[in-house]
Amino acid sequence: KKAVAKGERFDARDDDPVILERERPHPITGVIPLLVVLLLSFMLHDVLQQTALIVALLGGVLSIVVINYKYFHNMGNAINMGTTGALVAIGNTAAVVGFGAVAKVSPAFIAAVDAMTHMPGNELVGAAVAVSVIAGLTGSASGGQAIALPLVAPGYLDMGVNPEQLHRVVAISSGALDSLPHNGYVVTTIRAICKETHQRAYWPLAALTVIIPLVGVALALSLFITF
Template sequence: MISMIGLIGGLVLLTVLVMRGMNLLVVAPLSAVVVALLNGLPLFPQLAGEGEIDFVTSYMNGFSGFITSWYLMFLAGAIFGKVMEDSGAADSVSNWIVTKIGIKNAVLAVVLACAVLTYGGVSLFVVAFAVYPMAVSLFKEANLPRRFIPAALAFGSTTFTMTSAGSPEIQNWIPIPFLGTNPYAGWEVSLIVAIFILIFGYWWLMKIIRRAVKNGEHFIERETDNKEIRTNLPHPIVSLIPLLSVLIVSFVFHDSLSQSALIIALLSGIITTWIFNRKYFRNFWKAVGEGTTGALIAIGNTAAVVGFGGVAKVTPAFETAVEFMTSIPGDPLIGGAVAVIVIAGLTGSSSGGQSIALPILGPHYLDMGVNAEALHRTVSLSSGTLDSLPHGGYAVTTIRAIAGETHKSAYPAFFCLVVLVPLIAVILAVALFSLGFGI
């Protein structure tokens, strides 16, 4: 009982401290200490017996292991996003979207811009960095409260694109080696679910924003806002070439290189951006440097919560929870969905949650005869739910580091769009697979 209190209490502490504005890189290990102490783990290797698990080793294995596995992908993705921004290609694509749908649909423009960049292979964190300046100008022109920008960015990046079939994001690729599938697994159900998320989620977001405007909220400028307006931009069709390059290269090299194909694909995006838009660059190497910094911020926040998960997963309480979740009676897809949702919530990371859950859940459910494609899509969709609790790396980075908002002002809408809507989508997907659709 005490060990379970420690596990849940550590997660609650992590959430509360993040909501109070503390740095994730500090509060994640601090909360993990609470989990370790109440689960009887020695704090340091020197205090542990031979073969005994300790806090420092467990936390740093999780932290460094995630960086080892994903740093090059984060780096390539961040640099790609920055060179797209510096060359004006990201603005060109975004502006093209705006001209097609109008300023009255400013929120939809932000959502679609994020969707195009995300499905084109740009890292989720980088998409937020790249689209935020455009989002600020659009919300300013439409006089909409800027506290809803994080929700719009996250909705366009982490919902109907991140976990959909064909997406080059890691949340769609992690299940592949465990389940023997491909990035297009369960595409029929994925398409239906993505359309549902887009329509229902956008309706809900606009309802929330309109209520705030009706209550007298409006856009408030800041001194730090970028006032620069670029007029010399590459053609939007040319600007789309790097995005298409990422998609095509990742598809071509998937079978031979698996996860590493995404690194090659993002490098192709960087190279094609330079080739086709080099005369529009303001400072290519400065963009590379800023992209590198962005990658370190993004992967640092994510690795911090994966480190928390690294401690949580070696505790007796976590083992008990996993045993319970993998033995849930009824439809195995429901059990798999619940397990991944809970583990992603405990770790605060969709990718971290999958990395922890799939080595256990994959063989367990495949041995039960579960359809691999259905499990792939269900797991992918499920990972993009409770990963966006207040302590999640993406939530902290987008709300505070990028948008400069507080969790108190920005997180309620963020929660509705990026937690509740995906949860409903998981239920829809499981229902469709259970009825035999797409299998």
């Protein structure tokens, strides 16, 4: 009711899929591909290392095809759409990663990292701000951690900062500003998957992936500093 009162509504598009009434597979069969992915990942991890996950996902996809083959309709079109979607997602993510790579070698980025990693005051607050801001600049949570932690963690640990508290604060804070509009996942989700614009779709996403993690960081800092 609140959404309707605000003028929100569902807009159907011409390319929206039409759900046909037909026989569908048993829900239990949806669990089997997940088990295949987990088993292959664990079995091949020591041998293939990071490649094991790719092989495991491929095994999951093939198991879906084998189990549900008789339920597929117009498989050629489905494969074409899936391939196109995957290429678009890869292209979007690669473009944003490239943006982050270029940004990291710019003088302004180096100055920003230096300022963020030499903040006065509480060490946990400094770590949270440094990781969060750098993650926002690179559009990557892991990028924020990889750049900031080697610079701030050794000094903070030598000063007696609790490593478990530091880990939790960094883990939460890295997942806040990393999902700004230029983030690869955000671009792919909004533009490629949902086929929406940032103007229409970003703010609800930001409420979930930016505001809530920031509240979590503030709560964690309050608890760790107080107790």
